[in-house]
Amino acid sequence: MKSFKYIIFSIFFLLLTGCKKDSTIYQDVSFNTYLIKKVDTLDLKIDRLIESVRENKDSTVVRQAFIDSRLAYKEVEWAIAYFLPHTNKSLNGPALDQLDLDENKFIPAEGFQVVEELLFPIYQSAEQQKLILESKKVKNFAYSARKNFEVISIDETLVLEALKMEVFQITALGITGFDTPESQFQFIEAAASLRGVKEVIALSSKWRDANSYSKLQELLDKSMVICNGNPSKESFNYLDFITDNLEPIAQGIVSLQQELKIPFHEGNQVVPGRVASLFAKDLINLNAFLPDSTYYLSPAKIALGKELFFDKNLSKNSHRSCADCHHADKAFTDGLKTALDLEGKPLKRNTPSLNYAAYYHGQFWDMRSVTLESQSSDVITNKDEMHGNLEEIAIFLNQSDKYKKAFNTVYRNNKPIESWQLENALASYVRSLAVFESRFDSYMRGDKSALNDQEKRGFNLFVGKAKCATCHFMPVFNGTLPPFFTNSEQEVLGVPKDKAGTVLDDDLGRYVFNTDLKQLKHAFKTPTIRNIEKSAPYMHNGVYETLEEVMDFYNKGGGIGLGLDVESQTLPDAPLELTDQEIKDIILFMKTLNDTSP
CATH class of the missing domain: 1.20.1420.20 (M75 peptidase, HXXE motif)
Incomplete structure (x- = not known):
């Protein structure tokens, strides 16, 4: 008060x-x-x-x-x-x-x-x-x-x-x-x-x-x-x-x-x-984030990246492709609480969506990879995820007439395929997974029939009383700051270890790679809420199965609101005092951010 x-x-x-x-x-x-x-x-x-x-x-x-x-x-x-x-x-x-x-x-x-x-x-x-x-x-x-x-x-x-x-x-x-x-x-x-x-x-x-x-x-x-x-x-x-x-x-x-x-x-x-x-579909020029024209997007490069995305030969013993853990019908997540390693054992973190992944300055939950190129190589070579070897993959690609032709068409150098080209092709496909074609987008572009009254109320609550838009910034609805999109923010929310909410999750997030910076303890990137209905379960550890549970967590003030000791929580800890109906309206709005086209 x-x-x-x-x-x-x-x-x-x-x-x-x-x-x-x-x-x-x-x-x-x-x-x-x-x-x-x-x-x-x-x-x-x-x-x-x-x-x-x-x-x-x-x-x-x-x-x-x-x-x-x-x-x-x-x-x-x-x-x-x-x-x-x-x-x-x-x-x-x-x-x-x-x-x-x-x-x-x-x-x-x-x-x-x-x-x-x-x-x-x-x-x-x-x-x-x-x-x-x-x-x-x-x-x-x-x-x-x-x-x-x-x-x-x-x-x-x-x-x-x-x-x-x-x-x-x-x-x-x-x-x-x-x-x-x-x-x-x-x-x-x-x-x-x-x-x-x-x-x-x-x-x-x-x-x-x-x-x-x-x-x-x-x-x-x-x-x-x-x-x-x-x-x-x-x-x-x-x-x-x-x-x-x-x-x-x-x-x-x-x-x-x-x-x-x-x-x-x-x-x-x-x-x-x-x-x-x-809210224009072409608001953001992704090529502006890339080092030079060699890395720029093209239809042929995206098509090549898509083929590689589904190719199990990028992993050790051809056991797994990128697509095995990133399903298109689940917003390129896997629907599991946490990802599974090559032996089927659970890993520590939830599989993040690849939709709109291009609009972050920092990949993975802990933002440790600056680019999608480095992310792709990190996943391929990670012993728990794909356990591939970039040198061996390059040999495989150079022995394939199909891939040699495709890479030469895209990169136009008639030289042996190099690992950076593999990384760039995969990254280009991931960059293409952002269509900005939802009912919300249609409404903002003039189709006033695209949203109903409850969904409109939900948007107004999302921006106003619930304060969601102060972290999930329009129009991408992630943590990358508009209107120049040059910086992506991390947040310390105080996510609990389980639904009981009595113990703080022990994952230290960005702090693992920056141990001199205590403010980064339990800090994670702010993901987009576009296609959020398809990407359950939620949070870095998959602790919440439903959007109702997520909203309850925020409504109470995050980890501190649950009574947890969160050293550097950036989320305001005061309860939002949202009613049940207001929460329903916000969830209905968030569902309007589902892409209506692939």
């Missing part, structure tokens, strides 16, 4: 911010000049925050100064996130220590969200010096952004792409409360982000004269009004707001670019410039 004082502050804040009218008179100005002025405003707001803390102002005044700083940041977030991603991560990363595997260490949390935790729900004056210190760090990051905006080259193409990506960010992270876990002002902040988009689109007279300009500004105004009303996160209609407001805004930005004949960014980037929807 929030304190009465905190509730009064919320009402006071809304009176100050929710009713402002846009009276800006727009003039043509360079993007760099505009951004420098916006960051200067942010810097001023941070100074006022530091001053209010130093002078021991009332907590309401200090919180207001913080919110003012956040809103100033949100108005320029589109540019900092796009042009200066590392600075943005420092400014607004989660209030959790950040893993740096290159240095084999955790970097202490810093930025706005750390400041937020010191202020909400209750500000303790004993935290004054820490609050000043953390606020000064935020000021330094803002200064770094300003210096960069003084020198970097910014053109119309990049600005419009950055604005579109900001709308995607609002959709997938902003309105879900991902970066406002304590203050819960995600809608007010979304309004500020949209205001930033609106201002930038009005900077150029050429843009203002475009036919599509007025409609786009009307959409932005309408959306800002909704968000400035600061609706209840538990009752808000996220689905309608996304489909009726945010998606049309992103599409409007792309339409403006097309009308003005401003070229799209055509590089080999993760999200192609022409993509206008966060």
Whole structure:
């Protein structure tokens, strides 16, 4: 329960911010000049925050100064996130220590969200010096952004792409409360982000004269009004707001670019410039994750990989193929609690789905393999799984006329087949196992008959009250952070050893490979919930047989909620207080993520 004082502050804040009218008179100005002025405003707001803390102002005044700083940041977030991603991560990363595997260490949390935790729900004056210190760090990051905006080259193409990506960010992270876990002002902040988009689109007279300009500004105004009303996160209609407001805004930005004949960014980037929807089937360019064109996807390479996937000759004594443990009708899992070794004995972990496996920066439950190529070789050579030998497999492939012809067709080098090509072909087939063709996808692309009312309620609960979308990010619904998809997160949930829930599972997860990093004890990757109905049982150890059991675990607050001693649980441990009907609705929604085509 929030304190009465905190509730009064919320009402006071809304009176100050929710009713402002846009009276800006727009003039043509360079993007760099505009951004420098916006960051200067942010810097001023941070100074006022530091001053209010130093002078021991009332907590309401200090919180207001913080919110003012956040809103100033949100108005320029589109540019900092796009042009200066590392600075943005420092400014607004989660209030959790950040893993740096290159240095084999955790970097202490810093930025706005750390400041937020010191202020909400209750500000303790004993935290004054820490609050000043953390606020000064935020000021330094803002200064770094300003210096960069003084020198970097910014053109119309990049600005419009950055604005579109900001709308995607609002959709997938902003309105879900991902970066406002304590203050819960995600809608007010979304309004500020949209205001930033609106201002930038009005900077150029050429843009203002475009036919599509007025409609786009009307959409932005309408959306800002909704968000400035600061609706209840538990009752808000996220689905309608996304489909009726945010998606049309992103599409409007792309339409403006097309009308003005401003070229799209055509590089080999993760999200192609022409993509206008966060839920487009071609949203993510998988080739952007690969080292060079030799590894790129092609129909012939996928077909070759599929043939290898079903070939038992990749294992010792030809006992097992990849397909023997990854069944297409089970979302490429095996339906067992845990996988079986070559002798039929149970292994430690549940077989993960290969659907959408390409959309992770880290394979296996413990994320130990960075690529699908290294994953395939790890499985093939693992003595418990396939016990194959890559050198012997290469000899077999080079003795096969069928495979020699296929590999030469794909790699066009007329040389002996090498193990990296085997790995890449298998990985290419796995990359193809992501079709984004579910009833949910159909709904988001305009088929309003694709979901019923219960499923719609389930989506809104999934994003709102249940907070599922703050870890299972749209549109992939896994732990890879949109909208740039450059990082995949792990979570410590506190999964029990068995259904009784009295003992923590002893699998240490990522910690096994990073024993100096205690925060990784029991950490596992966040899998996609696409095709989740087909991939039972659930969790890394297969402890739960049904989605109802999974939801009960989360509803209670994970391992800590069960009364277990979980050292570094990242899942909020407060009960969600979902009703039985709400749980049913969420499960019905999750089932709409089943792919309807292979």
